[in-house]
Amino acid sequence: MLSVDARQEKAVKRLLNIHSVIACSRVNGPGSRLVVFFQGCKRRCQGCFNPETHPIKRANLYTPEEIFHKYLKEGTEGITVSGGEPFLQPEGLLALLKEARKQGLSTVVYTGYRYEELLSLKETPLIFEHLDVLVDGEFRMEEKEESLLARGSKNQRLFFLSSRYSLEDFYMDGKVELIINPDGTVVTTGFEAIQKNETP
Numbered sequence: 454m455l456s457v458d459a460r461q462e463k464a465v466k467r468l469l470n471i472h473s474v475i476a477c478s479r480v481n482g483p484g485s486r487l488v489v490f491f492q493g494c495k496r497r498c499q500g501c502f503n504p505e506t507h508p509i510k511r512a513n514l515y516t517p518e519e520i521f522h523k524y525l526k527e528g529t530e531g532i533t534v535s536g537g538e539p540f541l542q543p544e545g546l547l548a549l550l551k552e553a554r555k556q557g558l559s560t561v562v563y564t565g566y567r568y569e570e571l572l573s574l575k576e577t578p579l580i581f582e583h584l585d586v587l588v589d590g591e592f593r594m595e596e597k598e599e600s601l602l603a604r605g606s607k608n609q610r611l612f613f614l615s616s617r618y619s620l621e622d623f624y625m626d627g628k629v630e631l632i633i634n635p636d637g638t639v640v641t642t643g644f645e646a647i648q649k650n651e652t653p
Contacts, residue, residue, distance in 0.1 A: 468514045469545040472506040472537055476524045480630045480643040482561040482603055483622040484530030489520060491537035496565040500594035506537035517552035531559030540564050543576035550583035559617055561586045568612055587612040601625050605644050
């Protein structure tokens with residue numbers, strides 16, 4: 454039986470430090486997807502589409518169950534996890550993917566690490582068991598992906614860890630998506646930065 458301290462420690466490890474969540478996207482992988490952006494990244498790739506996720510700081514703390522309860526919509530095909538760097542929170546990432554599987558969702562994770570680097574993490578085999586597709590590698594602006602393949606740069610590799618998807622499924626209808634939330638806030642997501650017009 455776990456002690457009170459051990460139970461509290463286990464509960465803390467299941468909390469995810471999340472930058473933001475998009476309830477419905479169609480450019481972050483096949484079909485309609487719930488997209489979870491983790492907070493914190495040590496790579497800080499030049500030209501990254503999500504630089505606000507880089508600082509290693511507390512943002513929004515959720516359990517996996519809270520994320521699905523708050524954001525999961527009917528008709529969602531899967532969850533895409535990005536960042537920031539999801540593998541900086543390996544235990545939380547594993548808990549999130551396990552819960553996604555319980556919800557019947559497909560799972561896609563983007564990481565700045567190379568596949569080979571991830572093999573040194575003790576959680577990696579279990580994470581891979583609950584993962585359909587891994588997209589690895591840092592973003593390189595000089596190798597930017599010009600096609601509609603759902604990756605930022607050509608050095609990034611897609612690993613199909615189940616038979617659910619193939620490469621053809623990762624060609625999107627567009628590279629960027631503009632989402633207007635019910636509260637009027639506007640969010641952009643995808644694989645292209647939207648340049649804001651400067652007022653002279």
